[in-house]
Amino acid sequence: AQSVTQLDSQVPVFEEAPVELRCNYSSSVSVYLFWYVQYPNQGLQLLLKYLSGSTLVKGINGFEAEFNKSQTSFHLRKPSVHISDTAEYFCAVTDQAGTALIFGKGTTLSVSS
Amino acid sequence: DGGITQSPKYLFRKEGQNVTLSCEQNLNHDAMYWYRQDPGQGLRLIYYSQIVNDFQKGDIAEGYSVSREKKESFPLTVTSAQKNPTAFYLCASSIFDGNQPQHFGDGTRLSIL
Numbered sequence: 001a002q003s004v005t006q007l008d009s010q011v012p013v014f015e016e017a018p019v020e021l022r023c024n025y026s027s028s029v030s031v032y033l034f035w036y037v038q039y040p041n042q043g044l045q046l047l048l049k050y051l052s053g054s055t056l057v058k059g060i061n062g063f064e065a066e067f068n069k070s071q072t073s074f075h076l077r078k079p080s081v082h083i084s085d086t087a088e089y090f091c092a093v094t095d096q097a098g099t100a101l102i103f104g105k106g107t108t109l110s111v112s113s
Numbered sequence: 114d115g116g117i118t119q120s121p122k123y124l125f126r127k128e129g130q131n132v133t134l135s136c137e138q139n140l141n142h143d144a145m146y147w148y149r150q151d152p153g154q155g156l157r158l159i160y161y162s163q164i165v166n167d168f169q170k171g172d173i174a175e176g177y178s179v180s181r182e183k184k185e186s187f188p189l190t191v192t193s194a195q196k197n198p199t200a201f202y203l204c205a206s207s208i209f210d211g212n213q214p215q216h217f218g219d220g221t222r223l224s225i226l
Contacts, residue, residue: 009153034214043117043203043217044156090155099163100146100171101215105155 002027004093006104013111015083021076021107023091033074034092034101035065044090050074061085086111115140119204119218125226126191126198134189134221136204142216143209145187149173150201150220159202162187163209191223199225 007022025031032051036044048059055067065076074091088108092101117138126132138145144163148156158171162181176195181187187206191198201222205215 036217041220041222043119043219044205044215045217046214049214099169100158100161101156103148103155103157105153 002031002093002102004091004102004104006089006091006107008107009105010108010110013081013109015111015113016080018079019077019081019085019109021089021091021109023074023076023104025072025074025091025093027072027093031093033065033067034094035059035063035074035076036090036092037061038088038090038106040087047076047089081109081111083111083113085109117204117206117216117218119202119221121221122219124221124223126223127226129193131190131192132198132223134191134202134204134223136187136189136218137185138187138204138206138216138218139185140206140216141184142206143184144207145181146205146207146215147171147177147179147187147189148203148205150203156203159189198223 003026005024013019034049035047038044047063048057050057050067058064063078088106090106091104120135146161147159150156157173159177160179162168178190203220204218207213207215
């Protein structure tokens with residue numbers, strides 16, 4: 001069965017610093033991978049997705065992620081964060097059946113000045 | 114604008130009472146999903162539906178029921194059998210294709226009186 005592990009539950013950083021949110025997955029089949037962001041009391045918004053092709057995926061708000069098949073990882077990065085990036089971030093995986101998403105438990109990114 | 118509308122935003126349930134959460138989408142998506150979100154637990158799948166008049170149980174379906182009479186609508190009923198219903202409930206939809214992301218509503222927060 002597929003699973004997703006987000007290695008850090010909380011990541012505090014200062015404004016304009018770089019950040020990496022780590023995500024590992026396990027799957028016996030080809031996967032599609034997603035990162036979502038959730039602001040307080042709102043739904044989830046898609047940041048980026050990996051379907052195939054280039055392993056470096058660029059998303060909205062300056063975020064990018066790198067798919068590493070050998071390490072079964074899909075880490076999210078941003079070179080310089082803003083206060084407005086404070087939110088909860090979820091990594092998710094689906095199989096080619098596309099029946100549903102399997103989510104990690106989330107990483108809370110807190111950006112302070 | 115196309116999107117997913119969840120209502121109400123806040124809902125209170127008395128002991129022994131069933132309550133129904135509404136989810137409507139105008140994206141012409143085939144698939145719809147209900148997730149439950151608890152702090153530190155990520156999102157867990159309750160039910161999903163890939164076509165009208167058909168739906169499948171997710172990981173935590175006990176104490177919940179759904180219907181899918183129209184493509185646009187996928188209401189969730191939290192029954193009295195659900196002993197711990199306090200949570201944030203998220204509805205999502207997607208084109209029925211394994212490589213397409215899910216779009217989310219803004220959620221309903223259910224609390225026990």
